[in-house]
């Protein structure tokens with residue numbers, strides 16, 4: 001068994017689930033978060049409450065860990081690359097820098113002959129007026145968006161005039177896709193170009209927030225293979241180590257388009273905890289800590305429900321049967337549109 005101490009940047013539910021998986025592998029965890037009430041505090045062996053730019057705390061964190069990973073992508077490149085000079089950070093800072101910017105991310109994907117939605121970079125309002133062909137569209141901040149935050153739906157120029165958008169941030173404008181389905185593919189790449197890949201997961205969103213994920217995705221074999229092949233190509237091109245998720249759109253013509261990449265474990269993969277022999281979290285740890293790669297085996301079909309806002313109260317009181325797995329993220333504050341927990345239901 002390993003005697004590695006892994007530093008995890010970020011203390012949300014993804015961090016918590018990484019810590020839970022680490023316990024099974026005998027990997028010690030030190031979580032650093034700028035949220036004093038970070039959920040992962042309850043699951044980490046050690047918790048450091050600090051701003052990510054506090055030099056003293058960062059040095060202290062560095063001295064306590066052997067390797068470093070992260071559970072969210074909005075970490076300044078400067079900090080990740082400083083850390084990486086002292087202890088190995090995976091995925092590599094350069095990869096995170098590319099993917100955390102929606103414009104650079106989409107350029108990278110297209111440069112590898114993989115399709116995305118049509119998009120254009122936007123600096124000022126007039127850039128939208130000059131790019132009408134992207135309407136109806138969605139204006140997205142290039143950086144720091146999640147769960148639909150930092151996004152504006154713009155159907156017409158008339159609508160644009162009514163929106164109060166501050167252009168002190170950079171944006172991209174994406175053409176709205178007539179969605180037939182959304183799916184995601186989770187892959188873990190290890191050193192020596194070895195990987196394990198999960199089957200495509202079908203995802204349903206409401207108000208741009210993921211509500212349900214399930215396997216098997218109801219898609220044809222072509223889309224199944226293509227979505228997995230593109231995910232393999234992406235991790236290879238990035239020389240990626242760890243778990244990564246590719247979010248896809250399938251449009252009304254059954255065309256596959258990449259929506260975005262997450263250089264980390266992903267919400268749609270929570271069901272891998274119960275549906276596979278090795279979860280996306282455990283595989284991530286095995287890859288970044290250079291532990292043994294174990295052949296992935298599916299155990300059963302499954303469905304996951306995200307529990308949002310005060311829905312959590314009802315789920316906390318419910319009784320569960322053997323096929324239902326309730327995860328409470330133990331967040332102190334209930335907020336609307338905030339992911340508070342999830343329930344996985346397995347079919348067996």
Ligand code: ADP
Pocket residue numbers: 117138145146147148149174175176177178179182205208209247259260
């Ligand atoms: P986030 O980083 O917040 O997850 P996404 O770009 O994945 O942002 O958008 C969240 C959701 O909004 C998507 O999963 C999809 O349901 C919807 N959406 C985003 N972009 C488009 C688009 N171009 N066309 C249609 N729906 C979209």
Ligand code: MG
Pocket residue numbers: 247260
């Ligand atoms: Mg998304």
